[in-house]
Amino acid sequence: MFGPATFHAAMAEVVVGSMMLASLCAIGCATATFLPGIAGGWLSSERVMVTMDKASIAGALLGLAVMPIAALSGSFAADNVVNSALLYNKFVYTGLAFGFWASFVVGRVRLGPGIWQHKSLSALQGATAAMAMLMTTMASSIGGKLVRGESLFDIMPVWLPSDSATVLSPILSAALLVVGIAALVVVIRLGPKAERISLD
């Protein structure tokens, strides 16, 4: 048998690995949209674009499916106790990563592969993937900080706030949760209908 911490480490590696693949491919697609001549046109060739598009959606779907398992096992590994700002921020960044990745997947599924043919949508997808990856690496780096006392972000120029946490009261959090659900319902049910973009 193995403990929840070991299981969490394994699940986190699956999430980070697949999300890294997804974000690199998504950024590649977005780059090819704006700079079709880059790498001698190789990046924007149909074969590479299709491969990157499929890899990004597959990676994001796998990561998104495993993310709740990783989050739950991490919660059990911490004995379901949040005793530091670092750990609290791990939860917050995990939630943000989930939001960004879910938006990436929903956008790609609703609008289809043609999303990369529209510059504005392509930029949005690329930025969403980059932000999602940043949130994912922040959450996983905090795990490294908690367990090993160090993380790769120690030598990176980017390090989002993690030593202090903005703790909302549970009532306010619940209210925000309701607002979030309502906003999502409004966007999906009442907002303009995004339709699948046909490929040229």
Place this chain on the structure above:
Amino acid sequence: MRHRVAVLAVIALLLATGASMANPGGEGDADRDFTCGGSCHGDPALSSPSDGTISIFVDPLAFSGTATAVHVTASGMSLSGNRLLGVFLLGSANGNDDHPEDHGWGILQDPNGGTRNYVEVVVPPSGSVTLTWVMLAPEQPGIQTLLAEIHHGSTPNSNNWAYSSLTRGYVVDVQPVPENLPGFAFDWSPETRVTGDASPTEIRTRNTTSVSVQWMLEGEWVPHDAEVTGEGDQWHAMLPATIGETRIQYQVTTSNGDFSIVQPWLTVATEPAAFDGEIWGARMQSLAFGLLVMAFLLSLQARLSPWEGRPEIDHTDEVESVEAPPEPPGLEPDQDYWSRLVPSDENPGWLWDPVEEEWVADPDNPPEGDE
């Protein structure tokens, strides 16, 4: 060529993972046996002797059950980038049952304010550090041995070795305690205070009729007297609150008329205020942020995506250019009206309406000055 670059990149990534060995970030203060009972530092294939020097200063004579200070000095180590050093205080070097408590000692306070025999410290730029354990001598008189060990990394460290060094055994002769010797109660240990807490510090003693306490900030030279109240071996000393990184040290003198014993310096162990977050709050806040981000991004996607009714989808411009839309009912042009208007050579650009008896601007030949 492309494949070679890819293979080289993969090899570089694989090699990069091996650059970090053992636990370069430390494992935290803990109760540990010699070399953690067989760690990277204890494995001959992974470790190497430290280039640092380590020594122990301890009074060679101690009375059973009384407090005594053990000073461990380490210097001259080639450290890793984070300058982290792990220091052990041991009763033996067997790999098991090496904790001083296994040999009858009690740890009243470790250098970091806890009660551990292994602590981690960041070595200052001077390269030398002295750590003090305040110990309670074993109850059983006899000859005791204390050892110290250090663990650290190094930069550069091409072999990824873990470095360690062990002192010789320092002998302490534990003598029976003289009758009526005043000291700390056997079961007393310094309490840990929360940052900012200025409540009195409790001190429990034995064979004591009076207590005096002096305190000073770490680095100060002149101690200050603290107000002490209490009786019957239970005392309260008024020490200032610790704030931020400040460390306060204090020294207790226990007296009973026959003896006056100056105890080792202790540190006010301070811990940050308890974190006030809780698991379900974190989960809800996390999910709420995620959903809000999702709602925002989905609305952006919908806003940016082409949808039915958009000019680029229904080609509005193209349709408008082909045929003009019919005028709304009631606003169709009146052919009779325009046919009855009479052009005038004297007033170019104007038409005369004989029915209404007024000049009307000619839409096909606007008067000069009109657009």
